[in-house]
Amino acid sequence: MKRLFILISFLLLSSPVIGQSERPETIIVPVSSMGDVSDTRKQILQNTLTQELSKHFQILPQERFEQVQEQVFNELEYDECTEDQCIMRIQEILQIENTFHLEMIGEEGDTQLNLKWINLDEKRNREDYCESCKTKELRKRVVGLVEKMVGVKDFDKPVVVEKGIEPVVKVGKREKGVLYLTKINGEMGWSQYGDRDKDGRYLGEIVTGVPNGQGTYTFPDGKTYVGKWKDGKYNGEGIFTRPNGSKYVGEFKDGERNGQGTLTSYLGFKFEGEWKNNKPWNGIFYDKDGIINSKYLNGVKKVEPVVVVENKEKGVLYKRKVGREWKWIKKRTGCDPYDIDNCLTYVGEIVDGVPSGIGTLSWGDGRKFVGEYKDGKKHGQGTLTFPSGSKYVGEYKDGKKHGQGTLTRSNGLKYVGEWKDDIVWNGTLYNLNGTINAKFVNGLIE
Numbered sequence: 001m002k003r004l005f006i007l008i009s010f011l012l013l014s015s016p017v018i019g020q021s022e023r024p025e026t027i028i029v030p031v032s033s034m035g036d037v038s039d040t041r042k043q044i045l046q047n048t049l050t051q052e053l054s055k056h057f058q059i060l061p062q063e064r065f066e067q068v069q070e071q072v073f074n075e076l077e078y079d080e081c082t083e084d085q086c087i088m089r090i091q092e093i094l095q096i097e098n099t100f101h102l103e104m105i106g107e108e109g110d111t112q113l114n115l116k117w118i119n120l121d122e123k124r125n126r127e128d129y130c131e132s133c134k135t136k137e138l139r140k141r142v143v144g145l146v147e148k149m150v151g152v153k154d155f156d157k158p159v160v161v162e163k164g165i166e167p168v169v170k171v172g173k174r175e176k177g178v179l180y181l182t183k184i185n186g187e188m189g190w191s192q193y194g195d196r197d198k199d200g201r202y203l204g205e206i207v208t209g210v211p212n213g214q215g216t217y218t219f220p221d222g223k224t225y226v227g228k229w230k231d232g233k234y235n236g237e238g239i240f241t242r243p244n245g246s247k248y249v250g251e252f253k254d255g256e257r258n259g260q261g262t263l264t265s266y267l268g269f270k271f272e273g274e275w276k277n278n279k280p281w282n283g284i285f286y287d288k289d290g291i292i293n294s295k296y297l298n299g300v301k302k303v304e305p306v307v308v309v310e311n312k313e314k315g316v317l318y319k320r321k322v323g324r325e326w327k328w329i330k331k332r333t334g335c336d337p338y339d340i341d342n343c344l345t346y347v348g349e350i351v352d353g354v355p356s357g358i359g360t361l362s363w364g365d366g367r368k369f370v371g372e373y374k375d376g377k378k379h380g381q382g383t384l385t386f387p388s389g390s391k392y393v394g395e396y397k398d399g400k401k402h403g404q405g406t407l408t409r410s411n412g413l414k415y416v417g418e419w420k421d422d423i424v425w426n427g428t429l430y431n432l433n434g435t436i437n438a439k440f441v442n443g444l445i446e
Contacts, residue, residue, distance in 0.1 A: 026057035026098035027065055027090065036106040040136050048139045049102050049115075052146040060096060068093050087118055092216055092226055095203050097137075098346055102142065111138060115145040121175075124149060175206045181217075190232055204229070205271065228434060229251065237436050242266070250275065250418070251406075259416055260393055260406040269293075272381055272393070274404045282395075282404050284381040290358060294374075312351050319344040319361070328354050328376055348373070371396065386410070413437070 028050055031042045050059055068090050087099050097119050100324040109132045117124040126145045130137060144161035179202040180194020190210045194201065197220065204215020211217070217225045227238020233255035234240075240248040250261020257263075257275040264270045271294065273283015287293045295302050317328045320343050328346075330353070347358020354376035355361075361369040361378075371382020377399035384392040394405020401407075401419040402429045408414045417427015420443065428439040439446040 021060045023056060024098060025060060025086075025096045026053060026100060027060050027094065027096055028062075029065075029087070029099060029101040030062075031102045033104040033106065036108070037104045037111070041138070042104065045104070045138060045142055046136055048142045049100070049146065052143055053100060053150075054147075056150050057098060060094065064094070065090070079238065086402040091118075099204070102145075113141055113145060115142075115149060117149055176204065177206055178203050179209075179211065187262070204399060212360070224431065260404070262393075271296075272383075273395075292358070312349060312357070315350050317350060317353075318356065319346060323363060390441065415440075 023176070028046075030047060031046045031049070033042055043168035047108030053059065069086070071093070087101075091097060091099060099116075099118045101116045102116070103114040103116070105114075111129070111130050111133055113128045115126045126149045128141045128145055130141055133141070150184075177192070179190045179192060181188060181200040181202070182191050182198075183189075184191060190202070200217055200219050202211050202217045204211060205213030207213070211229035212231065213217060213229060214227070215229050222243035223241065225234060225238055225240045227234060228236025228238070234252035235254065236252060237250070238252050243378055245266035246264065248261055248263045250257065251259025253259065256278040258277065260273070261274060261275050262270065262272045263280075266344045268288030270286045271280050271283055272286070273279045275283075275301065279299060280301075281299050283296050283311055284292055284297070285294045285301075316328060319326055320329050323325075343364070345362045346355050346359055347362075349357025351357070356375060357373060358371070359373050367385065369378060369382055369384045371378060372380030376381065378396040379398060380396060381394070382396050389410035390408065392401065392405060392407045394401065394407075395403025397403065400422040402421060403419060404417070405419050406414065406416045406426075414430045415424055415427055417440065418425045419427075420435035423443055424440050425443050427440050428436055429440070431437045
């Protein structure tokens with residue numbers, strides 16, 4: 001009897017607290033502020049927020065968050081590390097789908113509180129405004145914001161449904177959780193049962209027991225896929241990364257590379273262009289020095305002949321508007337590179353005084369084109385980026401978008417398909433959620 005009592009006591013002490021494993025994990029970003037807000041007040045409200053959220057979630061230790069945050073800052077360029085981009089990357093590394101962030105704005109004794117809840121699906125905001133409020137009152141307001149956002153009054157409280165080894169978290173009608181790709185009756189299939197060391201592991205949105213929506217899949221050997229899924233397969237925009245550093249960024253369909261995408265080898269080689277059934281289809285293959293090695297046309301590789309151009313050089317040119325015509329000049333005299341209407345700067349390969357080969361054209365307002373030129377015009381593969389975040393990646397001919405290309409707007413709208421003389425020709429327009437908005441046939445909406 002004594003041994004039985006000791007065994008029961010040991011099991012109770014070594015088991016997690018009842019209910020603790022039922023709460024999903026979350027990250028709490030340190031309180032940010034603007035205006036008249038003291039550090040002491042911020043820390044008090046941070047403690048209150050943590051205390052209230054701990055009733056609904058398991059809280060990631062702050063030290064761990066700061067470690068990963070520093071790692072992300074080192075990974076991303078300064079202009080890439082926007083709030084949304086950084087938080088998404090932190091969530092991917094930590095494999096945690098919930099993040100909360102409290103923002104404070106103080107002015108002349110008044111305070112505005114804004115609580116954000118960011119998950120794989122959406123971003124929710126709850127705001128409160130308090131006139132001449134002291135810290136005691138603001139603590140009550142924070143409690144109220146948490147209750148409104150995750151309490152049972154306005155939203156379904158996250159409920160964990162225990163199914164096998166990994167829990168599935170339900171928020172309203174949506175399902176998010178963990179699945180494994182493992183052998184079931186001799187065939188590969190998705191299951192909530194799996195071996196972390198031997199089976200591939202998926203974390204993300206789930207519909208009818210398979211990945212659907214946004215999610216991350218980690219292979220046993222360390223490869224990862226982060227992006228859109230449909231019916232258990234990669235489908236839509238995604239990033240596939242190998243442990244050696246090789247990476248594909250682009251479009252997928254039915255589990256394979258299909259559409260516009262860029263594959264960069266860990267050795268520095270790169271293919272940019274269209275893919276079809278996991279194979280390069282129409283595009284350009286560059287060597288590690290950025291020099292064109294070969295081109296693909298309808299899946300057939302065509303090795304570029306080595307052309308010796310005696311008068312080929314690398315340098316800087318300026319494109320200046322003289323009267324109604326644009327002309328290439330070698331000197332900046334009379335040309336202001338920040339005058340976006342009258343002067344552009346080119347750096348790259350030059351033949352007979354005009355851009356020919358690989359080069360970069362920059363506008364004073366931040367626009368930039370990187371790609372191929374022929375006789376002073378964009379010709380071949382190229383990427384045009386805008387300060388707003390919009391981007392075109394695809395083919396050009398005689399200075400115009402012509403051939404296969406993808407235009408992605410800063411608002412999320414995206415056109416994928418064929419262009420003709422700068423006009424969308426045969427392709428598909430997608431909205432922010434990846435749903436088809438319209439189709440074009442011969443330049444007309446179908």
